[in-house]
Every structure is written in C-alpha cells, then in structure tokens.
Amino acid sequence: MATIDTRERLLDAAERLFAEDGYAAVSVRKITQAAGVNVASISYHFGSKDDLLLQVFLRRASDLNRERIEMLKAAEAAAGPDGRPDLDDVLRALVAPPIRWSQTPSSGFALYIQFMARCASDGPSPMRNILEKDVGHLQRFVPALERTLPDLTKVDVCWRLHFALGAMHHTLVHLKRLDTISEGACATDNVDEVIDQAVAFIRAGFLGVAAHSQSAAAD
Numbered sequence: 001m002a003t004i005d006t007r008e009r010l011l012d013a014a015e016r017l018f019a020e021d022g023y024a025a026v027s028v029r030k031i032t033q034a035a036g037v038n039v040a041s042i043s044y045h046f047g048s049k050d051d052l053l054l055q056v057f058l059r060r061a062s063d064l065n066r067e068r069i070e071m072l073k074a075a076e077a078a079a080g081p082d083g084r085p086d087l088d089d090v091l092r093a094l095v096a097p098p099i100r101w102s103q104t105p106s107s108g109f110a111l112y113i114q115f116m117a118r119c120a121s122d123g124p125s126p127m128r129n130i131l132e133k134d135v136g137h138l139q140r141f142v143p144a145l146e147r148t149l150p151d152l153t154k155v156d157v158c159w160r161l162h163f164a165l166g167a168m169h170h171t172l173v174h175l176k177r178l179d180t181i182s183e184g185a186c187a188t189d190n191v192d193e194v195i196d197q198a199v200a201f202i203r204a205g206f207l208g209v210a211a212h213s214q215s216a217a218a219d
Contacts (some may be wrong), residue, residue: 007045009035015112023053060112065137067097076144087148089205091199094141094161095168099198102172103191113172136213138165149206164202171198 013035017026026047032039046052071093075085102113138161145157152160171194178186187193 002137006035006037006041009037009047010041011056012051014052015060016051017184019112033172057116064097064101064112068093069140070110071096072140072144079147085143085144086150087203088199090141090148091164091202094164095171095198096195098172099167099195100177100191103189103194105118145206150169152206155198158191160206163205167202167205170197 007149011029014031015033016027028042029039029212031052032041042049042052046055072090075089075093078089079085098113136219141161142154142157144160146152146154175188175194178188193210
C-alpha cells in the first residue's frame with residue numbers, strides 16, 4: 001500500500017511541477033521534495049525522469065481517450081438509416097472531453113491539459129514523438145467524419161481534423177486571452193458555451209470545405 005501511495009504521490013507532484021515550470025526546469029530532487037519521498041524513489045518506481053514523464057502522460061491519456069471514444073460510439077450508434085452520424089455529435093466527442101477537463105480545476109484534469117501543452121513545447125524528444133504518433137484514438141474519428149461528410153475525400157477530412165485540433169488546443173491553452181479581446185463579453189467561464197462555440201466554429205470549417213470541394217469539382 002505504501003509503495004502504491006509513493007508512486008501516486010510522485011506522479012501527482014511531477015504532473016503539477018512539469019505543468020507549472022516545464023520539463024527542463026524541474027529536477028528529480030524537486031519532484032521528490034514536493035512528493036515528500038526519498039530522492040531514490042523515482043529511480044525505484046520509474047527508472048528515470050523521462051520514464052516518469054511518460055507515466056504521467058499515460059495515466060491521464062487513457063481516461064481522456066476512453067471518454068472521447070465512448071462519445072464517438074454513441075454518436076455512431078445514433079446514426080440515421082443512411083449510416084451518417086450527426087456532425088455536431090462527432091465534433092462534440094472530439095472537443096468536449098478536453099475542454100471540460102481544462103475547465104474543471106478541482107478534478108486534477110485541468111492540470112493534465114496544462115501539462116500536455118508544456119510537453120508539446122519543451123518536453124524531451126521521446127515525449128514529443130509520442131504526442132505526434134500516439135494518435136490511434138484520433139484516427140477513429142476519420143471514418144466517422146467520412147461517413148458524415150461523403151463529399152469530402154479522406155485527405156480533406158484529415159486536413160480539417162488537423163485544423164480542428166489546432167482550434168481546440170488554442171482554446172485549451174489561451175482561452176483567458178478571449179476575456180481581454182472581448183472585454184468580458186464572451187462567457188469563457190461557461191464550459192457548455194465554450195464547447196458549443198468550438199463545435200460551431202469547427203462545423204463551419206468542415207461544411208465550408210464541402211461546399212468549396214463541390215464548387216471546385218463543378219469548375
């Protein structure tokens with residue numbers, strides 16, 4: 001029991017410190033001091049600081065991806081006779097879980113979102129490689145979007161999914177900037193409003209591309 005507790009305390013401390021200060025600025029000693037454990041504990045439980053970072057990622061990523069896929073499956077199950085899931089339902093499955101996590105500080109998930117943003121910018125190369133290549137859960141959205149938008153090619157869908165993720169990531173990292181831009185007019189503290197606005201924006205991108213593709217084909 002004590003071993004499990006020590007491991008979890010190290011994960012919690014590392015996640016918070018990596019998110020706040022960045023991977024490079026956080027030493028093994030700083031992590032163990034924050035966790036209140038022996039300095040050798042990281043080597044015993046994880047092997048290295050890099051391995052600890054990987055385990056911090058995997059601990060939360062599986063929960064996030066599971067929630068996304070459950071919502072995607074529900075959207076697909078609710079598809080009409082033509083087999084096309086509702087576009088808003090598919091997009092909501094993509095963006096709602098991480099946005100909700102980022103807006104729920106008490107859950108600990110908001111810290112994970114902050115941690116992910118840090119890793120993408122200054123994490124070690126192996127960690128960035130995982131972020132770039134561990135995309136199986138995102139690839140699941142491609143066939144659903146292809147069925148929903150049959151006028152788009154797979155290439156179009158993948159590009160638009162890429163830009164949709166960019167909009168989502170910017171929202172996760174820079175949402176509070178909108179308070180200043182809008183002079184408080186935008187309800188950034190209302191998570192349902194944030195999700196609805198994100199879905200509406202991304203939907204317009206997907207549908208706009210469909211209309212453009214049809215126009216180009218006609219020419």
